[in-house]
Amino acid sequence: MLGSDFEPYTKTLNNARVVFGATVAIGKDNFESIMGDRLTFVDKSMLITEFIESSDFISLILRPRLPRTHEEEIICRQLFEKLKISAEIEIMQKHFAQYPDLTSETWDEMTTLLRVMIGGIYDKYNYIINSLSPYQQKRFQRILDSYLTYPVSELKIALQELSIYLRQHYKKKCIVLIDEYDSPMECAYNKGYYGVANDFFKGMFSSLLKSNDENIAKAMLVGVLRIAKSEFLSGLNNLMVYPLHQESRFHLYADKFGFTPDEVELLLPMREDLKTNDVQKWYDGYISGENVHLYNPWSIVCFLSRGTLNTYWVDTGSTQTLKKCLWKASTSFKETVEKLLKGEYIASIEIQDDLQYLYLDQYQDSAIWTLLYYAGYLTMNSEKHLVIPNIEIRLEWHKWVINVPFFTRGQTVTSMLDNLLLGNLDLFRKEFEYIVIDALSFYDVGGSQSGKNAENVYHAFCLGMFVVARDRGYIVHSNREAGMGRYDVKIVPKSGVGEMAIIIEFKIVHDNKSLNNVAHEGLCQIEKKQYRAGLQDEVKRLLEIGIAFEGKKACVVGHLLHRTEDREWIKSL
Known part of the structure; x- marks a missing residue:
């Protein structure tokens, strides 16, 4: 609770109105609590x-x-x-x-x-x-x-x-x-x-x-x-x-469910280090009514609270229904998905006005596209073509493709993850670098001038692949404190699953440095910053990896270590 002398203030822009408190709270939907705690909120009362x-x-x-x-x-x-x-x-x-x-x-x-x-x-x-x-x-x-x-x-x-x-x-x-x-x-x-x-x-x-x-x-x-x-x-x-x-x-209601560009413009000064254009690429893209652009409000609130452009999308029950239907999709559906992932649009798909759950199997591809649209994985652009709305959702699509062997890339990612968890560094390197070239070909990640936006894309994209290790009995941590800094990804086995852990550090090439040198910088950082700290005694082997990115290219370097009886880590031959 803020002090009694604090007075919220209001800013307006066209039809947008935001009441500013001291902070944004994630998940609060009780208006009395929001007012009582003097939290920031977007005024949508005209919905009433x-x-x-x-x-x-x-x-x-x-x-x-x-x-x-x-x-x-x-x-x-x-x-x-x-x-x-x-x-x-x-x-x-x-x-x-x-x-x-x-x-x-x-x-x-x-x-x-x-x-x-x-x-x-x-x-x-x-x-x-x-x-x-x-x-x-x-x-x-x-x-x-x-x-x-x-x-x-x-x-x-x-x-x-x-x-x-x-x-x-x-x-x-x-x-x-x-x-x-x-x-x-x-x-x-x-x-x-x-x-x-x-x-x-x-x-x-x-x-x-x-x-x-x-x-x-x-x-x-x-x-x-x-x-x-x-x-x-x-x-x-x-x-x-x-x-x-x-x-x-x-x-009616066109601008009431979701944040409008004007509302986001009012909120963004809370995060002065980030540009409107970057936020738009990550969370804008939904269109309602007569060309009313909308941002995903949940993602905007999470972004404002945490200060990081990242994926905050959470799967709901709609995803479970989609996955059941996906296994029965046609080859043409698969081909169309590949077009979407390349940044193209779909012009010939019609959204069904009514769906009957008992007959979803009969609708086949048409039902899947309709479910994808209503669940927010697709939107319609101003020409009424179906497209993936933004970077956040595009990364969610990649998680889907990764987890469904129906797609060729899903099979490749499964193999890549197998090699990572087995410590087969050379095979992991080959498959990872292939996936990066294939999957990041349409992202705005730039080259040697890559900025914070590109770094967030790389991190979210890789985490989406590695997080699947949770299904194999591993715990996947990201951006946690350890030793003298914060590592990017740490994968550790649960009790009885295995004895090898993995630590991965990402780097982006700047100032015309070589990919290989920057990847080695990431590898050295793991030891220098003592990211190994806190690994449980059951972990006897450790795979440390540095990954450097430059545009659509990646370089992977690493080494395998084992723990001695004196609890020292030494490189394996």
């Missing part, structure tokens, strides 16, 4: 005006999903502290914040979660019970007393009944806001209980939002994917959809 003044009964807004964080769990726990359910210690310990997006392994687990959530909502409004009829009071009290055993058939209409109670108490209609409306169905599809989940949510949404205008004034649903009306949104004919790629009527 657009929503209230629109003629739509139900607005469905589709945007890429952003990650949740530990800070949000803390906020949610504070909100639940005063509720009756907080006294249920066993339930709170087992279920609280375990399903932030209403996702579960089984349908039984999801129904338990639904009971807990709806029971909590009723408990929040328990003060209205005395204004209800005797019958309604019994219904209300029944949920409060036995929410964990409440029948699923009646759970479907619990929110619709609550809307009746609230309208009677306040003498006003309710406004319904549902975030991540599609998350439960995506989870159900991936976990194998789609049919029963679809039946439940179809009943819940229909009872709440269809033929309930006596109690509901308006509703807003936000999610990633436009699910076909033939599925659980069946019957909601009064639904207006606002995806990124369609020019909205009066451009």
Whole structure:
């Protein structure tokens, strides 16, 4: 908490408005907390005006999903502290914040979660019970007393009944806001209980939002994917959809989900060492409405907080669905992906307006492109062509290609990682240098004048490849303190996995130095800065590598060491 004498101040630029506090906090979405802690925030309150003044009964807004964080769990726990359910210690310990997006392994687990959530909502409004009829009071009290055993058939209409109670108490209609409306169905599809989940949510949404205008004034649903009306949104004919790629009527919500260039321009002075052009290359690229450019807000907040241009994108449930579909993609899909990775666009792909999860296999490539677009891995440029939005997402694409043997490059990276973890330095060098030439051919990494932007690209690109070692039982650290400095990458085995660790230092060529000499500088830095410090006793062998970059070229040097009984490191023959 800042001192009481601190006063936030406001800056505006065209329609953008930013309220500046002393810092930016990652993950806080509770407005009262943001104001109370005097944090910096972008004023998006005109979203409320657009929503209230629109003629739509139900607005469905589709945007890429952003990650949740530990800070949000803390906020949610504070909100639940005063509720009756907080006294249920066993339930709170087992279920609280375990399903932030209403996702579960089984349908039984999801129904338990639904009971807990709806029971909590009723408990929040328990003060209205005395204004209800005797019958309604019994219904209300029944949920409060036995929410964990409440029948699923009646759970479907619990929110619709609550809307009746609230309208009677306040003498006003309710406004319904549902975030991540599609998350439960995506989870159900991936976990194998789609049919029963679809039946439940179809009943819940229909009872709440269809033929309930006596109690509901308006509703807003936000999610990633436009699910076909033939599925659980069946019957909601009064639904207006606002995806990124369609020019909205009066451009409603076009600039409300995501940061605009003007908003980013206001925020950037918080990081005076970085240029707008570099930030744009990393995080801009999404276009909404009539050519409204948008930045990924999560990445901008992380960048402002940490001060480093890097990949802050986090995979969501959409990624799991995509991976299931990817194995069934055609050869032409693979060829088109290669074009995208070279910086080209796709002109002949049509985004589907509706998708049915049960028939994704029949859609094949068309479904994958649609999922990629809605999940934020693609966007439409001003000519309505599909492109990769920015450097951050392009690096995420490379992680995908690396992890899926369906792609030739994925097979090469798998082999490269095998040789790295086995200590086969010569084979690793050959494959790594080939991958760099192939994969970095379209990045703006320059030559001998490469700057901080290029360094961030190199680091993020390499870390994306090496982090796959986690799937082999290794711990991968990046940019951590050790000895007398901060190493770039350290890969250490978990107990029982192996006895060899790897330390890698990256360097960029400047001042017309040779690649080989600069790579050796990186190798020498590992010993000079004592990056070996802290390696566990189980590590008996150590592979140290220096990698130098110049434009699209790389040079790898290294040596293998082993630890003596005196705990000294000596080079292996």
